[in-house]
Amino acid sequence: MLPRQDTVEIFSTFIQFDNDRFAGWATDTRLRRSMRQSLSTITTVNSASFWALYWHQIWQHQPTGLAREHLTAYLQEVCFWSATKTITGFSSSQYSVADCFQVAIARIDKVLKGFDRERGFNLKSYASITCANLIRELLRQQKEIDICSDWSLLRKLSQKRMIEALANAGLDRETIEQYVLAWNCLKTIYVPERASSTRQLPKPQPETWLAIANLYNQERHLQLSSQEAVTCEHLEKWLLICVKAVRSYLFPNVASINQPKPGYETGEIIDSLVGVDQSPLVDMIAQEEIEQRSQQHTDINQFLTAIIKQLKPEEQKLLEFYYALGLKQAEIAQELNTKQYSISRQLSRVRKELLLALAQWSQSTMHISLTSDILDNISSLLEEWLASYYDSN
Numbered sequence: 001m002l003p004r005q006d007t008v009e010i011f012s013t014f015i016q017f018d019n020d021r022f023a024g025w026a027t028d029t030r031l032r033r034s035m036r037q038s039l040s041t042i043t044t045v046n047s048a049s050f051w052a053l054y055w056h057q058i059w060q061h062q063p064t065g066l067a068r069e070h071l072t073a074y075l076q077e078v079c080f081w082s083a084t085k086t087i088t089g090f091s092s093s094q095y096s097v098a099d100c101f102q103v104a105i106a107r108i109d110k111v112l113k114g115f116d117r118e119r120g121f122n123l124k125s126y127a128s129i130t131c132a133n134l135i136r137e138l139l140r141q142q143k144e145i146d147i148c149s150d151w152s153l154l155r156k157l158s159q160k161r162m163i164e165a166l167a168n169a170g171l172d173r174e175t176i177e178q179y180v181l182a183w184n185c186l187k188t189i190y191v192p193e194r195a196s197s198t199r200q201l202p203k204p205q206p207e208t209w210l211a212i213a214n215l216y217n218q219e220r221h222l223q224l225s226s227q228e229a230v231t232c233e234h235l236e237k238w239l240l241i242c243v244k245a246v247r248s249y250l251f252p253n254v255a256s257i258n259q260p261k262p263g264y265e266t267g268e269i270i271d272s273l274v275g276v277d278q279s280p281l282v283d284m285i286a287q288e289e290i291e292q293r294s295q296q297h298t299d300i301n302q303f304l305t306a307i308i309k310q311l312k313p314e315e316q317k318l319l320e321f322y323y324a325l326g327l328k329q330a331e332i333a334q335e336l337n338t339k340q341y342s343i344s345r346q347l348s349r350v351r352k353e354l355l356l357a358l359a360q361w362s363q364s365t366m367h368i369s370l371t372s373d374i375l376d377n378i379s380s381l382l383e384e385w386l387a388s389y390y391d392s393n
Contacts, residue, residue: 079104082131104131125380151201165249323390
């Protein structure tokens with residue numbers, strides 16, 4: 001797909017699909033007339049970025065008017081590429097690119113509402129991140145992604161939920177006690193290095209299984225009425241039964257939700273189903289997302305704060321003038337008795353140094369591939385952080 005170049009087209013045309021592929025651009029004549037009229041009124045500027053901010057400002061006062069439609073047209077490529085990149089990352093999805101594209105478009109108001117133009121953010125960069133998150137959230141809620149490995153799920157579960165799941169599977173009390181003890185031994189021994197990185201834990205290594213078995217055989221004398229020793233193979237089999245019971249309990253898989261409830265004289269399965277939005281698994285993943293983002297924000301803040309302190313005193317002063325005091329380049333040049341172009345070059349150099357450091361840190365710490373889109377997003381994040389850092393200081 002070739003990107004649109006003409007300003008009128010950018011704000012008045014929409015993607016057409018054919019068999020889940022880009023087929024061309026459809027023009028909205030009403031938006032075309034509106035855009036041409038606006039360009040004839042403001043003749044000094046023809047930048048798409050300017051018009052995006054212009055329509056966003058109008059949208060804030062008239063959220064259901066033409067401005068929203070112009071911005072929806074403007075963000076067509078962003079939504080398309082977010083849908084394409086997100087859906088190709090998951091092999092088992094019943095959703096197409098067109099489906100995910102429509103998900104992003106349908107939530108365009110959420111993108112526009114979250115965008116803060118006053119802080120100098122780039123609308124396309126912000127929308128790219130937000131749209132991708134919205135699409136991933138849909139896939140999560142529809143169970144299109146295997147969010148947790150078996151071992152991750154076991155570590156995330158509470159004991160109350162585990163007991164409920166095993167009882168729901170029809171296991172007797174003595175068996176549940178054995179399985180719960182095995183599960184507690186797994187959680188005690190198999191601890192990931194970092195709490196926020198537990199979504200895809202692999203199967204424990206043989207030496208870990210041996211440690212779990214030793215702990216179980218010690219604790220069984222104190223906690224169980226049945227005191228038979230167990231092997232590593234027994235424990236693994238039990239824990240996989242636990243996983244199956246938990247997944248069936250959290251996401252029931254039945255032929256019809258109107259079937260009678262097993263063991264009850266009245267009522268149907270639909271009466272006790274957990275809705276997708278209220279699913280315990282979705283709640284756990286949502287909580288992990290919050291914790292993970294919080295940890296990432298903390299790590300980024302600590303890293304950038306340390307990098308700022310390593311800058312030369314004159315570079316730190318320059319950033320203070322620009323971000324803390326809000327001075328323009330010409331005003332900084334006057335304050336430092338130098339030329340504006342010199343200030344511009346120095347600011348660009350310092351930003352590039354910070355961007356390079358943050359990009360390399362992100363690549364090594366968060367294992368992010370540095371594509372052009374990712375670098376744009378990191379650049380936007382850096383600008384946001386600098387504004388917030390100097391504003392708070």
